[in-house]
């Protein structure tokens with residue numbers, strides 16, 4: 159049986175539809191996105207289908223998470239293609255609100271998750287996590303899903319949202335889905351479309367460098383020195399490294415010595431005008 163995809167633009171219609179499903183006993187799963195959907199997004203949608211009875215995908219390019227000098231205006235918008243992909247995956251509802259529906263003129267509230275938002279991407283993008291937390295809090299209130307799914311591609315964002323949901327007593331389970339990569343290792347991202355052919359060829363070096371670093375870290379050695387060497391390798395190849403750090407996978411505290419705690423390597427770098435981010439787990443040699 160093919161179910162027709164509902165395309166909804168207002169909060170009132172979203173609530174009406176989701177409330178009806180909920181009163182029928184359905185478990186509702188939300189996947190928030192900014193559209194220009196690729197296999198990374200679609201993997202979360204597939205996961206959503208397995209976790210519940212009704213899958214809701216939101217597509218909203220959230221102005222609050224872009225600084226004035228960033229790419230809000232040029233961010234890829236591919237609604238027709240997105241809707242085709244979601245239809246073929248059997249999604250029940252796509253929520254695509256216009257900007258005024260989300261941010262009415264006198265909108266005045268801002269959600270800030272302290273601590274977790276402050277390092278890594280929070281340094282060069284200080285507006286970013288507040289903008290994300292605010293819009294995700296709104297989406298969770300608008301849809302009231304049982305489960306919401308976010309990708310480990312944006313690992314810091316996943317932890318920020320999980321903390322926000324816990325701190326604000328939101329009755330939702332926040333799940334993370336694995337990072338999906340291109341065949342050559344580049345983390346899939348809507349922004350990869352900005353890369354020139356030459357940059358696209360070079361881009362997988364980010365993943366290669368942090369993966370090799372993670373292996374070296376698992377074998378011991380100075381964390382600071384290994385990170386510095388890896389950052390130099392990227393800089394020599396033409397990346398402008400924003401950060402390359404090892405952090406605790408649960409709370410993002412800096413990891414400076416080998417204590418056996420769960421650790422991840424996090425990196426962000428500009429390649430030309432494109433900002434790439436990536437992260438990998440440091441293998442646990444004890445296992």
Ligand code: AMP
Pocket residue numbers: 190191192193197198199201202307308309310311312335336337338339345346347348
């Ligand atoms: P975005 O549209 O970039 O805001 O991403 C929407 C959701 O998809 C977020 O939870 C992202 O973490 C997730 N996502 C983006 N790229 C990937 C990827 N390559 N693998 C897994 N999840 C991803």
